[in-house]
Amino acid sequence: MALAKWVEPREPTSRPRARGLFVWARSYRGSHNKGAKPRDRRIKITQVNQGASKMSDHEMEKLRHSAAHVMAEAVLKLFPDAKFGIGPAIDNGFYYDFDLPRALSPEDLEQISERMKASIQAKKTFEREVVSRQEAMQIFGDQPYKLELLQEMPPDETISVYRHGEFVDLCRGPHVEHTGELRWDSFALLSIAGAYWRGDENRPMLQRIYGTVWRNKQELRAHLEHLEEVQRRDHRRVGRELDLFSTHEEAGPGLIYWHPKGGRIREIIEDFWRKRHREGGYELLYTPHIGRSWLWETSGHLDFFQEGMFPPMDVDGQDYYLKPMNCPFHIMIYNTDVRSYRELPLRWAELGTVYRYERSGVLHGLLRVRGLTQDDAHIICTPDQIEDEILGVLRFSLQLWHDLGFEDIQAYLATRPEKAVGDDAMWEQALGSLRKALEAEEIPYEIDEGGGAFYGPKIDLKINDALGREWQMTTIQFDFNEPERFDMTYTGADGQEHRPYMVHRALLGALERFFGVLIEHYGGAFPVWFAPVQVRLIPIADRHAAYAKQVGERLRAAGLRIEMDDSSNRMNAKIREAQLAKIPYMLVIGDREVEDETVSVRLRTNENLGAMSVDAFLERANDLVARRANHEL
């Protein structure tokens, strides 16, 4: 992820931040904004709705696209001068872009909705008509965006328009038979958003209305409930409720403050991560946070990535930059010595905090920030070793995800873009080893043709969370560029100098972002092994506090993270609070427990296990921690 580096300076003036620059920018394929490509189809329906729709994708798409037309019809009635952009079907719904004389308000959505219902009840027929280019130009004479689309269509393309009622749209179709196939109670307009015409920030900003449409009322309700669930799990909300992290306007946006409880989770995951890396043959590095411009000139960052970097600071007349990536620092360490093929492969990892200038409008909670800690590593090896190394990284990554409770993973294999460094043979070998690794692990993958960085091909892993949403997290990238630029070498068995292969990889991506996904995946109910507080002791009355404290000390000594609620609240209130804090275990202690030297165990699932000895409880909890159980309590 974060390794996706400088991009080809393809169109430096108009679109300086083209694709590939920030892999993670587009990684959330949410309910209504992403995922047109066919490869997304199979995961687009969220859990809640799975099975709810018996319609094929194709039929649903027709329905959604037709809904877009009906909405456009309603907008036309309200704004006779409206100019129309495009209105496609998308995952779970549709949108349409309009150029309108004034800004839309939520009240407008109600009106538009009402008009749509009227149109649906009128059962207007969708009529397809093939027209000549001339006719089309005439029909859409006052529709500049449609005319632009027309002009771009290849000369031999069949041009069709669809009409229903008074509305006519340039459209390939297909559509449902008539508007009555939509149901007045099965669609909803969700939001208004700005959207550049054709996604180009140099072109006019249109107003986009997003809507969702379903086959019936029940499906719509299920979808709306799903959206509510997404909101309930929003990491910004849960982060505040559970006191995990914060950001501060006064202190700079996009910078994350980890509170004690968030810090605990991070500490546990980092410890686990380090342990795994040591076992996996990695060495851990620590490198500086800033570096002189020489470093970034040499690496090429100043040529290709400067916009993503914070401006330089002047130190004794020298420019220093906050690091946006760790790789040049690792290379500096590599180059401190003459390297032999005998010491390769080197696997060097670092939890390296980097800083990137993100435009203000794209910052988003933990998911898009300006200061982030990558779980970065660089593997430096000989061409002979590359295949094993890639397979090793892939397995390593999958195991890590498994241990963290994510099982549903797929991959994208990005191949050589038009302009690229490195010769064809290198690309072919690199790509071959990536592909082989994916096939060896039997991971479903799609080829992202030409989607590689200019400096090398890559594998990106996408992780599906508990709500069926897809997140791009892991990236494994070849780099044919930096070894060259920094003149990295090793001495081969032949006594000659050779250029090593270098692979960048980030598995969790960035700890901040990973934390955000983790929070949403578990909805704040973290597994026992990394729950910030595992046990809350709940003495019923003050006279039970001494025994509770004793129990607490035993649990603490056994390695559990505990809290004691010795407030003056009633037991019910204490339970409620522990429940809301999503603490796995509530140990209720009253007269009976003191008498029998037991604890009463209540789970955050509302399940009550009844009284058991402290030893029995410890055994249960420690077992789950040791196994890193992700769902059992």
Place this chain on the structure above:
RNA sequence: GCCCACGUAGCUCAGGCGGUAGAGCACAUUCUUGGUAAGAAUGAGGUCAUGGGUUCAAGUCCCAUCGUGGGCUCCA
């Protein structure tokens, strides 16, 4: 960055057409000592994001700035 919306107590939010602020939760104190999701009373808390402007008078209207949120190539 751009479009739109928003910024009122720690949190979630009320505050017609301008007349110097209110609730619930949280917090503090006191009472209550309880058996599996909220016991009660009292109290403290706000330069209404910041800076300008209009006005006799500005959370309220205007402008700017900062921040937050929804979006910004699913292709007729």
